[in-house]
Amino acid sequence: MDFNDTAAEAEFRAEVSTWLEANVPAEKEFAGMTPLERAKFWQKRKYDAGWACLRWPKEFGGRDASVVEQVIFNEEEAKHDVEPAVFAIGHGMCGPTMIAWATDEQNRRYMPKIASGEEVWCQLFSEPAGGSDLAALRTSAVRDGDDWIVNGQKIWTSGAQHSDYGILVVRTDPTVPKHQGLSYFFLDMKSPGVEVKPIKQISGDAGFNEVYFTDVRIPDAQRLGAVGQGWQVALTTLMNERASIGGGGSGRGIVNCTRLVELFEKVNLDGSAAIEDGAVQAKLADWYVKEAGLKFVGYRSMSAMSRGDVPGPENSIGKLVAAPMRQEMSTFALDLLEGAGAIWDKELSEAAGLYQMGYMAAPGGRIAGGTDEIMANIIAERVLGLPQDVRLDKGIPFTEVPTSASS
Amino acid sequence: MNFEFSDEQNMLREQAGAFLRDNCSMSVVRNILTSDEPFDRGLWQKIVEMGWTATAIPEQYGGLGLSYLELCVIAEELGRVVAPVPFSSSVYLATEAVLVYGSEEQKGKWLPMLAEGSVIGCFATAEQAGHAASNKTGCSVGANGLSGTKIAVVDGDLADFAIVTASEGDSVSQYLVDLNGSGVERQTVDTIDPSRSHANLVFSGADATLLGNAGAGWDQVAVIHDRAAVLFAWEQVGGSKTALDMAKDYAMERYAFGRPIAGYQAIKHKLANIYVKTTLAESNSYYGAWALSTNAPELPLAAATARVAGIQAYHFATAENIQTHGGMGFTWEFDCQFLYRRAKLLAMTIGGELTWQKKLVAALRTAA
Structure with missing residues (x-):
């Protein structure tokens, strides 16, 4: 066990750090750009210097780097305020799925542009009737010559409004049990018949979208995996989602223990800094136990991955612990601010509104990417080996599965 | 980095696990x-x-000279089986105190005997209810030796020597x-856990030799506690895992409403939560093990984090293990009680x- 960098890792870290120092754009270079343009600008600069999607093969735009090198790069990049969330889906989920299932020719065409940020990708999985029960999705694809014709609706698609391509799971055979009738495609989001409608959240943001498909044509060459194999391909994507969503959270833009220590040192409670208060200390300690614990779960998982292990269901712990914790932290921070906590204004609020945003964004955090309850089920069933919930749709054709109280 | x-x-x-399964069933x-x-x-x-008492003692004092990582491994396995032996008192506390603060003469005398198990040590701080370091120290050392009473000393009735905090004039030493x-x-x-023996120690003019620096008693206790906290945390992790296994086995066997209760989400999520708390404690203990084995400056924070996580996980796991067992869980006949007591x-x-939550925050503020 060695928690420190090896000599080679330290050298790599120094190289990364030096490059970042010299190349992270100054604010004036970003002048006049939208957040998306800023993100693309920075991503392109990384790509041009060989610092994009480090773990991908070089021929697909990556660096052939190890897991540990990727983590070192992420850690160093997090010290600068430039982490672009807009590429998280494309780099974390779409790319790895393509690498696993697309042809080399396709990967040579698409991957470098994902890596460079020139093309943004999204993930079209969830549906109004297929959330926690994802495989119950109903968007259909019907074969027509060399194409498939897609009709239906997706929802909760992050970043669809500025995506160039998307990965898509659809039902190609409703007459077989639900998992067997799915197929997986990637498509051009500019295809005729694709309509994107943003969903405004309680936080005021609109990061998610509804995506409607009306007679959208997708070439059969853009199918990943065999017809009917869509669920297995989707599992590749979901496995990578686990590895990328997880705990994280060292940046300054999110509610974490570092930010809370700053707040508790500053806010007065009963005549001294709140952090002197025993009840405040007990809460802070409990959150730190979780935050540090998740960090070290991540390190253990990274050690396993560097031996060649695939991230398994045990990584579900990250989101299950971090999402409700952020809600508790934000809630408590607002309580401590008392009346002033109600003000939500970048100029006037403590920490530029970090805790107000944290409070309003937290409910979404507990639902997106798998609800708390689904995460607990995954741990119970896939890690501990407990029996599955009773499934009344098991083994029967999808068309015969009850879908509402009135059906 | 290699976190394994x-x-x-x-x-x-x-090896340790196999030995203890054979020799230390419930x-x-x-x-x-x-x-x-x-x-x-x-069993002792x-x-x-097998040399476990000699694990981290340097070879020059008759030990095996292994690292604290080996001791952490043993601690977890002892924790798993709720071992009824004075290992923690003698190894995590008394041995550590002599190792860290003993004079050359004290180390030369006691460490070889501790290593070979011919003596057992214990650690005595408490005199009344509440946090010992915050209370007045009544035990005192004068011309006639040590006088006063230490209470609830773990293994105090069977140990051969004790590390005792006592005052001499205005200052407290060990x-x-x-x-x-x-x-x-x-x-x-x-006590609430009779599988581990406890005694009050009443001193009236007992022979006492200074350990470490005069007046540094509570500082030394804090250092030894930081070191021991990591090892205790590994025992707590081991015990939590046993509680989870026990709850899971029972839930798979026990049928209600026509199926195993392990299939109901109320039970599944309960066990998932035990797993989560245990995993957080284990991962924090990894970091604690690293900090202890390398004498890292991060040890106080790492130890406090592992300790708080260990306390919380073990309590939660053993209380929810009983809950999963239903009525039989709180009977004398079932084994759930051993874990609940030890936790x-x-x-x-x-x-x-609370003491360790405060220490954690103090260390966090120092690090900030």
Whole structure:
């Protein structure tokens, strides 16, 4: 066990750090750009210097780097305020799925542009009737010559409004049990018949979208995996989602223990800094136990991955612990601010509104990417080996599965 | 970075685990709990023969000179089986105190005997309810030796020597006291975990030699507690895993409403939560193990984090294990009680949850 960098890792870290120092754009270079343009600008600069999607093969735009090198790069990049969330889906989920299932020719065409940020990708999985029960999705694809014709609706698609391509799971055979009738495609989001409608959240943001498909044509060459194999391909994507969503959270833009220590040192409670208060200390300690614990779960998982292990269901712990914790932290921070906590204004609020945003964004955090309850089920069933919930749709054709109280 | 135990350490874990499964089933724990025997002497003898008491003692003092990572591995396995032996008192506390603060003469005298298991040590701080370091220290050392009473000393009735905090004038120091000498009376006391023996130690002019620096008593206790906290945390992790296994096995076997109760989400999520708390405690203990084994400056924060996580996980796991068992869980007949008792005992020894939450925050503020 060695928690420190090896000599080679330290050298790599120094190289990364030096490059970042010299190349992270100054604010004036970003002048006049939208957040998306800023993100693309920075991503392109990384790509041009060989610092994009480090773990991908070089021929697909990556660096052939190890897991540990990727983590070192992420850690160093997090010290600068430039982490672009807009590429998280494309780099974390779409790319790895393509690498696993697309042809080399396709990967040579698409991957470098994902890596460079020139093309943004999204993930079209969830549906109004297929959330926690994802495989119950109903968007259909019907074969027509060399194409498939897609009709239906997706929802909760992050970043669809500025995506160039998307990965898509659809039902190609409703007459077989639900998992067997799915197929997986990637498509051009500019295809005729694709309509994107943003969903405004309680936080005021609109990061998610509804995506409607009306007679959208997708070439059969853009199918990943065999017809009917869509669920297995989707599992590749979901496995990578686990590895990328997880705990994280060292940046300054999110509610974490570092930010809370700053707040508790500053806010007065009963005549001294709140952090002197025993009840405040007990809460802070409990959150730190979780935050540090998740960090070290991540390190253990990274050690396993560097031996060649695939991230398994045990990584579900990250989101299950971090999402409700952020809600508790934000809630408590607002309580401590008392009346002033109600003000939500970048100029006037403590920490530029970090805790107000944290409070309003937290409910979404507990639902997106798998609800708390689904995460607990995954741990119970896939890690501990407990029996599955009773499934009344098991083994029967999808068309015969009850879908509402009135059906 | 490599955040894993080595192959050799994992082999030690397998050997230790196999040995303890053979030699320390729950019936062994039950025997000690229900008898007047203070600990399982046969099991202790075998543990000594395998060299576990000598693990982290340097070779020059008759030890094996292994790292604290090996000791963490052993601690987890002992925790798993709720071992009724004085390992934590003698190894995590008394041995550490002599190792860190003993003079060359004290180390030369005591460490070889600790290593070979011919003596057992214990650690005595408390005199009344509450956090010992915050209370007035009544035990005092004068011209006539040590006088006063220490309460609830774990293994105090069976140990050969004790590390005792006592005042001399205005300052508090640590002293090494031969419990087999004159001026020592041991009063065995009943506790919530009779699988581990406890005594009040009444000193009246006992021979006491200074350990470490005069006046540095509580500072030394804090350092030894930080080191021991990591090892206790590994015992707590081991115990939490046993509680999870026990709850899971029972839930898979027990049928209600026509299916195993393990299939109901109320039970599944309960067990998932035990897994989560145990995993957080384990991962924090990894970091604690690294900090302890490398003498890292991060040890106070790492130890406090592992300790708070260990206390919380073990309590939660054992309470919810009983809940999963339903009515049978709180009967004398079932084994759930051993874990529930030990969880609370380990939580109180070396300072409770609130004490360590405060230490954690203090360390976090120092690091900020």
